[in-house]
Amino acid sequence: MAYVSSVEGVMSKTRKEMIAETRAKLLAAGRHAFAEQGYAEASMDDFTASAGLTRGALYHHFGGKTGLFEAVAMQIDDEITERLDALASRAASPWEALVESCVAYVQMALEPEVQRIMFRDGPAVLGDPSSWPNASACIAFVTGQVEACRAAGVLSDVDPEAAARLLNGATSDAAQWIANAKNPEGVSAKAVAALRAMLDGLRRAD
Amino acid sequence: MAYVSSVEGVMSKTRKEMIAETRAKLLAAGRHAFAEQGYAEASMDDFTASAGLTRGALYHHFGGKTGLFEAVAMQIDDEITERLDALASRAASPWEALVESCVAYVQMALEPEVQRIMFRDGPAVLGDPSSWPNASACIAFVTGQVEACRAAGVLSDVDPEAAARLLNGATSDAAQWIANAKNPEGVSAKAVAALRAMLDGLRRAD
DNA sequence: GTAGGGACATACATTGCGTATGTCAATTGG
């Protein structure tokens, strides 16, 4: 048993692992390059080489530059959703979950990687986020929270997805604003305060 | 006086007119191409040729592809501001002016040209709109309206620019959503209703 | 064990941008 024979089981798994590994390497390299230099300026030759590969591998696995970018965006979107989910599950009420999710969303959108890939280059490369392959998991997540709030009776009769959309736009735009401000802390405080006020507008007046 | 001598006055004006005309032709051709094909896919050779010119003229007047795009974006931004201004000046109150401006903004953002250039490609090419050369005149305009509302006492104590930013993000995102929806009319109604609700959140509870 | 297919690299063609250079008309100064 000094070596493994290519009987099938073991080797095939190793093989699949190798493939998954190169996919992951490409994904990571692309993600880094897209975040650092932006989509247009990122050279496929450069960042595939930095992963010890060539464009051949990229075209094989992702079909092209756009395909890789799409995969990266989906990965980030999933991560955001997961983080929001973890946060919301610790909230006392649906309403609080929604509010805290929105605030957290602003914070996440401040991260340069998220900002650049999801909010700046994303729409230009992939089109409207709502038409992305996974339909923007994080928007769907917020929509769910709005629905929960409505079910709990704390929301006025607005369309859940419409509310989620508006919130998404408001928060991501606020994040852009904060990120490019001279004093991000002060601006952030203002933005969050205004955001809470707007959210209150959605709450049922009782 | 059968012909005009190049004494200066008349001829120099004609000359300037010619120059202004080619500038305008480039601007129009670029605007059309950017709107139709997007920034990245628009070929300078193609659309300058469609204006009866070459890239030489473009580089001379605008410094490059980015420069022309910037000029186009500023032009559109000015047009939007002007339209909002005309609309707001007919409103009965500052609050109504703000609300109607936001609703109108959604409508404008639905126009394919505005959508593509200002909301999709704009941020990717020029960066965050708030850092654009003219600092996004339309955001400044809305900020002014929010300030007027605050002065009139109908707004709670939110930061004017923060509110304007959130509104801008919410409306433009809503527009994106509407534009890509199957039934734009229905979605538009939902979005506007939710927008009004959010706006109410900013209004001082009295 | 050999035939086949998939994973990836290499080679090539195309396209598009940016810059350097050239040309011609118009302005300016005498």
Next chain:
DNA sequence: CCAATTGACATACGCAATGTATGTCCCTAC
């Protein structure tokens, strides 16, 4: 009225980057 110069614009060139077509090698399957 003429010559020199400036500026508007076109042409020519080089480079970089993408997409595709082809090749090679190793694993898998029969």
